Amino acid sequence: MRVEGAERMSNRVMNLGDLLTDAARRHPDRPAVVHGERIVSWAQMNARVDAFAHAMAGLGIGPGDKVIVQSRNSVEMFETMFAVYKLGAVWVPTNFRILPDDVSHVASSSQAKAIIYEPEFAAHADAARDAGAQIVICIGEARAGEHVHADLVAAEFGKPFRSAPVERDDPCWFFFTSGSTGKPKAAVLSHGQMAFVITNHLADLMPGTTSDDASLVVAPLSHGAGIHQLIQVARCVTTVLTVSRSLDADEAFRLIERHRVSNMFTVPSILTALVGDPAVDRYDHSSLRHVIYAGAPMLREHQKTALRKLGRCLVQYFGLGEVTGNITVLPPHLHDPEDGPGVRVGTCGYARTGMQIEIQDGEGNPLPPLENGEICVIGPAVFNGYYRNEKANAESFRNGWFRTGDIGHFDENGFLFITGRASDMFISGGSNIYPLEVEEKIVAHPAVAEACVVGMPDEKWGEIGVAAIVLQPGAEITPEQLKADLASRIAGYKIPKRFVVFDELPRSGYGKITKKAVRELLESRLAEEPVLEGAR
Template identity: 60%
Template structure:
């Protein structure tokens, strides 16, 4: 007889069997067979064709190369139909999809191959040096498949053609079976493989549809303007779940005018991107040349959007922008600020917030000892819920640092207001201490960007003999708008405390950005170092 206090409620443990993520394609193909699943350039694949190609690649992986459940497959490619298919082919077999940031060097990709323990490599023909680095490494893959004509590996499309017509059942999987190794950006050392699972990702797909894009369905179309290897891949998984059409940009170069042309021609209803790309989209003249009234959800994440950029987006696009905060380890699934809660009116908008907790997710602001802090107090943002990853692959030290008392530690600092809205102060690693005071770069960057002549800003702390650390502000001016260091200094003097003022303002023609279009402090520091601006003498 069970106790009333039994946490299991007197129910014997059951199997944790869940639906294989590839079943999302299976069910959509059955229901919407002739509707468009994927558009790339002049080619369109129906759901039935998309499913058949996934079956064919799954059959090739299984029969030709002996891929079985749990095997890892590394994929090095820019966006293309084959990359999208390969993701589901891996899922179908119960294998693990391991996409890379395709802009990484051959040596970096060879490291990812070893770190993930991948058995196979699917590599775009445009990356022969990457294939060579993997093949000649100590962790050389058992097989290589080339997307496009290449001197290495077996041809992807020929393998698909040879196995078309074969069907492969979706492998049985449990909730915690891995499906995707999501490599972190490695801002503090080597990238780590966050293990995403079938059960976790199913929750994320439902949550994205519920919290970010309510009402999304087969009549919708989603434009992909970011690499499928990371957040955009998760977003497109959601589109598959909804039966919406995925549209790839015709080339790997991001062409703003082409993006707006596709929005008009294909009646695009949603897209996922980062703030810097939204900024480019709304500041380009083409935004006024094409009809974008079909857009309902322009989702931005990966970094905060500065208020000035937020207003420009609202003015150009209307009330369609949606913000979310979420790391790869929580599959982009921590907070949401919906369309309806974005406003041009500073009196109405909750300025600086990244939104409230996503459905099924709980946030705690904790001190250094893991104690939860009251509303309004600043500390580390920690999170729990079904979207949290299973841990880092083969990295017990990183796991010990990442989890505490059942909470995932994001490494971001912030606080919540009385209604539970979250405000991010910055990364713990971005904060610097000047004269004994904590300085949070984001606050200063927001103030700088209120200046009409500044387009982008990033503040970093550097060593200083007198103060311990001081700030350097790296700025990009609006084209055609000359501006001086003294002008920005005077502008800021009335807006922030003197101790927070950067010691120096440096102007770049272009801000260094990651492969995903984000301004990262790591790259800003590298650029300053290359220019000899990190030494005490240079900033004195």
């Protein structure tokens, strides 16, 4: 039963920008962001954000307008999130590594009204303007016809800004997908949805987080790390930004020791690089309580190494940008550095609070435990659909369930195991092969540091598995030796027919090894050499 007259009011929710307003009231003088020697307090950050919001409103940016941000991590980049939110506008951050043509697509598909950029990305700003963005703001020295971010802030500094009223489904963030199967799509994240995500992350991923904590950023704020830092603001947690333009393990561990960092968000490849660096043994990292990794499965051998180096502070979550990571959680006490009875090796955890997962067949029917199918999910964290893309929406939703495109199964106790992406699966000799299982087995060999398996065309088998691998420093192994090792641990038809060694594997802007890029790399090598070289 609905109360008469309440329908119009019932959808009103908090504007997420006011998380910063509240933090500034509660802890005005405490550090909000630390970037090198620069420390910005909560009061200073909120004042700067309010000033920028006033300035953007004066330029004609208001509720519902899309604002692209093309920038590396910085205080200013982080502040743009809250200024845009307070306006009731939509934050559209990009992976700073993308090309100007990619920004053109982002601008046109999102119908962006403005772009905020750093000077090194001038060509990206031009592309956005050519695609329809009318307002250009530079975090640095602007060109003719553009606005200088610092000048806009200075002109309005000291004026409090009242956040725009918003409803639950009002968009606040266009989270662009990676585009591994086509052009990136804008997943619409809303104020109400993200309020649930914040609460859920604090409950499931970082319980007990308070203003006495500190969080280190080692990934771009444009995607998962941005969600993580939004949650830190909700608890008045200091955010520490690295200065290095690429991952620097020594800097990361030095900052962890100096600021007594208690939590951080990362992806498996970054975490593996951090714990594999000698710096892990040079600094005190005992303050770490929640080292959260997501974005891709973490190979078991890499997981063991991280646990042995950092202790049982690892937290895994599984999710997509469309569900803002809010599908499963594997908390620290369920991470074990050793295999043995009762240890669930390979699981990404159980369903997050308030979320429901179902394994479905091709027709949408639920499957029993231990049977592989598509992982589908419903709950308050599921996004509002893709912006202006009805085809993608029709393909991604079925009977109310969001279809992740990932394949997996439950065990008898409700723990989820991912076997791979539906798009990654290939068929060799009539048998379905999911690369993740094979990659796990390859990397378990002490000579192998990384592995990526893809299906490649073959006249006899239709497709065959080809493994791109990176060896441990100084290691040597032949394809025959590796195949012999695999033969005792995996079915013969799953063993890759060919292996090729690379010094490194291509990664996305967020540190993940991408199948698409690896396949292109292998195709290029095949064009040069009809038979792939074996592992040395």
